[in-house]
Amino acid sequence: MTQIDYFFATISPYSYLAGNRLEEIAAKHDATINYKPLDIMALFARTGGTPPKDRHVSRIEYRAQELLRQSKNLGMEFNLQPAHWPTNMAPSSYAIIAAIKDGSGDVGKLCQLILRACWAEEKDVAQDDVIRDCLANAGFDPELANSGLLVGAETYAANLEEAVDRGVFGAPFYITPDGQRFWGQDRLDDLDRHLSEMNG
Template sequence: MAHIDYYFATVSPNTYLAGTRLEEVAARHGATVTYRPLDIMALFARTGGIPPKDRHPSRQEYRLQELRRNAVKAALPINLKPAFWPTNPAPSSYAIIAAQNAGGGNLGALVHAITRACWAEEKNIAEDAVIRDCLSAAGFDPKLADAGLLVGAETYARNLEDAVSAGAFGAPFYIVTETDERFWGQDRIADLDSYLAGTL
């Protein structure tokens, strides 16, 4: 059985555009997934990336065009300039870590609910009320928004270190741990699917 380490950021538009396709692929191949939210700006700084606001205007313009096109392909609504972005990704990330530790809900649905709140619903995912609503919608106890904050902070920091060590440099980033096969971007999920099927 394959295992996938899934590195992502709750403020990443491409994490949002991944939807729940990773979960569909994992289910199809009987793969397990570990969700590893991290600080994407810190990952950029550690691996040679540049935050969107610091990129050349041509790159910024192209990024927005790509996001629009990819949203259409994914059949997902998107606001290219959301009201609450950038925002603090730590609280929503801690909640995902707490939910993964607690179990009992749908982690893929939780990640999608949080990223959708940012990129399509004009909500501030740093706010406890928004996080609680997302937890509830995904079948988790909303009190997890306030649980395990120390463990959450430690895991969040460790995820960054693990990502750098594993060769991840963006989000979303998928690594098949048994073979160290790496896939960067929501537009590589089909490749991940083919790889797990043994055809790539």
């Protein structure tokens, strides 16, 4: 079975705008998704990127226009300046890692709910109650928010190292088994076509 390695951050607006399209593409190609949450700010520092607040004003202005355009085109509710951004990504990432290990609910839905909480619902995804609600709504035991913290921390750090080693420099980022890399939710159609060619 084809596997897609999916590197993302739980406060990434472009990861949010991907919606459920990766899951739809995976289902279409009978592929599995390896969800790999990571610290996007640490990734920027390691790979020559610049945090949004430190970018040149022209880049900041363009990013704002592009995010609003893409959210409108996708029909997704979007707040350009959410009340709780940036925030600590670790708690929500640890919860996703615990949910992957648990396997009882829908990991893709969990990721989408956490991202939506940040970018459309004015919630702080570093808060325990927000994470617990997302877990419950994705079919997981909310207590996963408080379990496996050591494993979560280790995996979260390992995901960052793996990302750097494999040429990841932003989020969302998708890698196929043959090493093809796709950066950005606006490259999902390209990922879809490549999987068709791989499996054709």
